[in-house]
Amino acid sequence: MHDLKRGSSHLLLGAVLFVGAIVPALAARDMQKNFNELTSAEKTAAKRAAKKMYEEKSLKRLVVCADPGNMPLSDVNQAGYQNKIAEVIAKKLGAGLEYFWRPYLERGLTRETFDTNMCDVLLDLPAVYEPALTTIPIYKSTYAIVYRNDRGFAFKDFDDPALKGLKIGVFQTSSIRQVMTKKGLAPYLKLKTLSHNADLHPENQPWRQVQEVIDGTLDVAAVWGPFAGWLKTMKGEPITLQPVNLWEDIVPMEYELAAGVPKTDAKLKYLLDLALEDSKAEIEKILTDYGVPLVQCSTCLVQGNLPSHGAYIKPASLEYKAKPESASPDQVVTEQKLEAWLAEGADLTQELSNAVLASDQTRIRFLVKKGADINARDPQGYAPVHTAARKRHPELIALFAELGADLNEPDGDGMTPLQHAVMRNHVPSVKMLLERGADIEKKNTVGYSPLALAIAEAKFEVAKVLLEAGAHIDAAAGPDALTPLMIASSQVSPGEGAIFLPESTRPIDLARDLIKRGADVNAQSKSGVTALMIAAARNVAPMIGLLIQAGAKAGLKSVQGQTAADIADQNGAEAAAKALKLIGKVSDEDGH
Structure with missing residues (x-):
């Protein structure tokens, strides 16, 4: 199992052997439609593809977004029940498990995970959750009122007068807080607020309110049931849980939870459904071992x-509906608060990182004036400009350039700000970085320039921008010395299985542009492979036609002594083989 630090990128670039010819291991990345836009036939095709993948165990890795500090659900030590469930799913799929660590704050949850291609799966999403495509429901759980056994409480409902006058712990953004406020209990509520760094400060984790009940600091905690169930079952704490899901008829107190994937990835959804169905007994044991209160649910994997x-x-699930981007009053960070925190010893670098995550330009300027290093990396290895590029904020990139940020400094994983913007396929951020002087040719740790990376990762719109900005058209990339034209030749175009929006940039458009700008169509990689050979191995007939028309030589041989036609034959690329044979006959007839 591999573990990605919080915020680290996870590129997979390299080369694989196609019967004697080395070509990039860059699977075609379809520009897919949202699930609700698919026809019945397309959904059926996705199910069949998922079943084939499941049977062949062909998914190589599964990247799960997880909170680094939210026990008993998940933590960076992989000790939570979400982590255990992820391990079971990955094992069923035959895939390596990797994590992208990100606090499970509702604001921007899917936008900063799925939309930025940082992970494949989010666990414990509501089974009906508009921003994501969800699997079959895994289980249903409930909020609970928790108190020490020796207190002798036995509350009847939220209107029970015995609740008044007690110190009641409750989480800031929970629906149980909403109901208790409605019931007139607001004066007695002790709020625990959202925290982005509960992995670094475990005392900020929501389950701690249950610990405060055990310690006698609070009389009662009104919490998500699994927080208390874990302490009761796995830790043996002397507490009572009263489920409250039957106490309220308007605001839901119980939720069916599922795994979520990007809305465009129907195949992965069906693949996870298969793995979940085959893991029912193991998942039920995990949830039971962790003391998760399981509510009856006929549609769930674990029925409760x-x-x-x-x-x-x-x-509607009120707790999980989209929340506004603006912070609540108690979350607003003022200069006065910052002054007080800094006086108490707050770390300037961490506070600057927080300001960047909040996109607060006033705060950023204030902290830089206070001495914050604009190029300092946070604990995840990012300088502020890396974060701005990853978050698609060109206005922050401009600010950091003004404040003297190094636009070419790699992050802890060797990725420059420009490469991060490329990975987001965000044209405005790429343009802003180039306008402010970012190096268009600076390579990452595996030797890919921004242009090569853009084409390899199917970020075709930014690849077009980089070409127009003057990126080197024949710069060799990676350990195999692949040119941009070779990489473009490996990608799939419309008609070969990919779906592109009207007017969008396609691989063949990039190849045509590269050729127009003078790219060498007969350049050979370290192993003697040409763009034509790669197109032949990938069975991309239109690309073969374009390359031949531009002067590609079909008779060139790789280091293994194979021509493009040989490679097409040995890879079963029928369309490519026919095209190359036809070209060979025409050449013979013309005397060439």
């Missing part, structure tokens, strides 16, 4: 035994 409320008057 606690009584279920069923349908609510308001069907």
Whole structure:
């Protein structure tokens, strides 16, 4: 199992052997439609493809987004039940498990994970969650009222007068807080607020309110049930859990939870469904071992035994609906707060990182004036400009350039800000970096320039921008010395299985542009492979036609002594083989 530090990129670039010819291991990345836009036939095709992948165990890795500090759900030591479930799923798929660590804050959750291609899966999303495509429901759980056994409480409902006057711990953005406020209990609530760094400061994790009940600091905690179930079952703490899902008829107190994937990845959704179905017993044991209160759910993988409320008057899951981007009043960071925190010993670099995550330009300027190093890396290895590029914020990139940031300094993984912007396929960020002087040719640790990286990772729009900005058209990339034209020749175009929006840039458009700008169509890689050989191995007939028309020589041989036609034959690339044979006959007839 591999573990990605919080925020690290996870590129897979390299080369594989195609029966004697080395070509990039760059699978075609379809510009897919959202799940709800698929026809029945397309969904059926996705199911069949997922079943084939599952049977062949052909998924090589599964990248899961997880909170680095939110026990018992997940933590950076992989000790939470979400981590254990992820391990089971990955094992069923035959895939290596990797993590992208990110706090599970609702604001920007899918936008800063799925939309930036940082992970494949988010666990414990509501089964009906608009920003993502979800699997079959895995389990249903409930909020609970928690107290020490020796307190002798036995609350009847939220209107129970015994609740008044008690010190009640509750999480800031929970629906149980909403209900208790509605019931007139607001004066007695002790709020635990959102925290982005609970992995570094475990005392900020939500389960700590249950510990405060055990320690006697709080009388009662109104929490998500699994927080208390873990302490009762795995830690043996003397506490009582009263499920509250039957106490409220408007705001839901129970939720069916599932795994979520990007809305465009129907195949992965069906693949996970298969793995989940085959893992039912193991997942049920994990949830039981962790003391998760399991509510009855006929549609869930794990069916549960606690009584279920069923349908609510308001069907929408209020807790998980999209929240506004603006912070709540208690989360607003003022200069006065910063001054106080710095006086108490707060770390300037961490505070600058927080300001960048909040896109707060006023805060950023204030902290730099206070002496914050604009080029200092945070604990995840990012300088502020790396984060701005990753978050698609060209206005922050401009600010950092103004403040003297090094636009070419690699992050802890060797990625420059420009390469991060490329990975997001974000044209405005790429243009801003280039305008401010970013090096268009600076390579990453595996030797890929921004242009080569853009084409290899199917970020075709930014590849077009880089070409127009003057990127070197024949610069060799990676250990195999592949040119941009070779990499473009490995990609799939419309008609070969990919779906492109009208007016979007396609691999063949990039290849045509490269040729127009003077790219060497007969350049050979370290192993003697040409763009034509790669197109032949990938069975991309239109690319073969373009390359031949531009002067590609079909008779060139690789280090293994194979021509493009040989490679097409040995790889079963029928369309490519026919095209090359036809070209050979025409050449013979013309006397060439």
